[in-house]
Amino acid sequence: MSRRRDALFALILAAAVPAASADNFAPPTDVPGGSAVSRTGISPESDGNAPLLVTTSFLKGASLRLYGFVETDSIYDTTQSLTEEPDNNLIQRRTVAPGAGGASSVNNIAGQRGREEMSVRNSRLGGEITIPTTDSGWKTKGIFEIDFLGNQGVTTAPGATPGAQSENNFFNNPALRVRHAYVDLTKGELNYKIGQTWSLFGWQPYYFPGETTILPSPGMLYRRFAQARVTDTHRIADGWNLETAADAAKPAEMNSGSPEWQGGVRIASTKITGASINGAYTSMVGLSAALSGVLVPTRTTNIGNPTGQGAAFDFFIPIIPSSNGKSRDNTLVLGGEAGAGTGIGGLEYAGLSLGVPGLSASAPGADGAIDPGIGGVNSAGDFQLLQVRAFRAHLQYSLKQWATSFGYSQVEARNLNVFSSLLSNNAAQNLALVNGLAPKIQYGYVSVMYDPLDWLRFSAEVSQTRDTYNDANNRYAANNRYQLSAFFKF
Helix, strand or coil: CHHHHHHHHHHHHHHHCCCCCHHHCCCCCCCCCCCHHHHCCEECCCCCCCCCEECCCCCCCCEEEEEEEEEEEEEEECCCCCCCCCCCCCCCCCEECCCCCCCCCEECHHHCCCEEEEECCCCEEEEEEEECCCCCCCEEEEEEEEECCCCCCCCCCCCCCCCCCCHHHHHHCCCCEEEEEEEEEEECCEEEEEEEEECCCCCCCCCCCCCCCCCCCCCCCCCEEEEEEEEEEEEEECCEEEEEEEEEECCCCHHHCCCEEEEEEEEEEEEEEEEEEECCEEEEEEEEEEEEEEEEECCCCCCCCCEEEEEEEEEEEEEECCCCCCCCCCEEEEEEEEEEEECCECCCECCCCCCCCCECCCCCCCCCCECCCCEEECCCCCEEECEEEEEEEEEEEECCCEEEEEEEEEEEECCHHHHCCCCCCCHHHHHHHHHCCCCEEEEEEEEEEEEEECCEEEEEEEEEEEEECCCCCCCEEEEEEEEEEEEEEC
């Protein structure tokens, strides 16, 4: 019993040590009929400095790498529009018109007063299990990663419905959320991913901006979902690879009866690289350009079955590349993205609706609900997809311990006029509907990051989101965000 207790304590201690990496784990020794400790899968070495070995029942020779970070954020917003993750959510206006007939505007407190949040919900824990390469050449990894930004049930923002979700529970008792859960298989030039991971649309996450804020910020392609993907990588010249990829992904809405389809091509240098730093992580990304596309089938009972489509172009340019391909010191990079399409709002552009209501399951002709941002009911009573386009760019300079980044993005709707009235609404309701539509979102930020130690990062960011509404009496709504963050990485 004592040896079991000591072994359990050792396992807990090992998981808490930030220096753990893939190299810290060696293939385990499974001796039938061994000691009680070895039968539990925990085998301490005779050398006190050797790593603790963790085995699995069926994956012989597997190694486990634990990773993640503890994040603490202090965020002040000048309006009461957002929680920690900004997405493409609209900013509250300072005043709103209560109805038709030229009624004067009334104060909107949420657009006039600020809020302060302190949160650890973006803290993250992941595990990567690597299986020894098979005799036939298959390399296998399994990845599972969670954070604490999960949906809280009835509401996703504190105080939205009194009694439904307390602010204390929202921040202090957060719900777990699955970020990644997939198997990664590689043989030769082919790689297969099966499970939940990044979207191929936008070749995520290669081109994410260098920000402190909890991504996504406005105007960036950002999504994870269940999928089956194949990627073919060819070496086309010394230091250059050509990647082509395609997948069948989780549908935009399950009643569509069809997966979402994505494909893309990317050319990237393996020698000319620069540092991409956002949140807790630092990645070395090669000089590259990428194209991607998506098809988004939808279906209703009798008000239309449109198929959305989108295209995106992404690039990453190390203006001052890394001296050796690994060091971030004295690197300057320019990154950017342009995307456009129909039916991709609220999906690939998280939280983007621009004020267009989603299709309710109770709407006449609906075949289940369709999330906001994909489309809505037009003035003729048919389901129509929201057409959007977006672009963004960022510049990031990095030293050994410091980094700073500047960025701008913009999102525009191309067909909001078709959603400006509903047959079931009266005049006052249609006026409120059209005034609540926002044809443009603009966003800019400045971020500074400092790493006093390899496992510790402090960051600060100032950003502004500015929405343009149809409301002639209150055209613009702006939110300034001031964020301080600390990351303990392991």
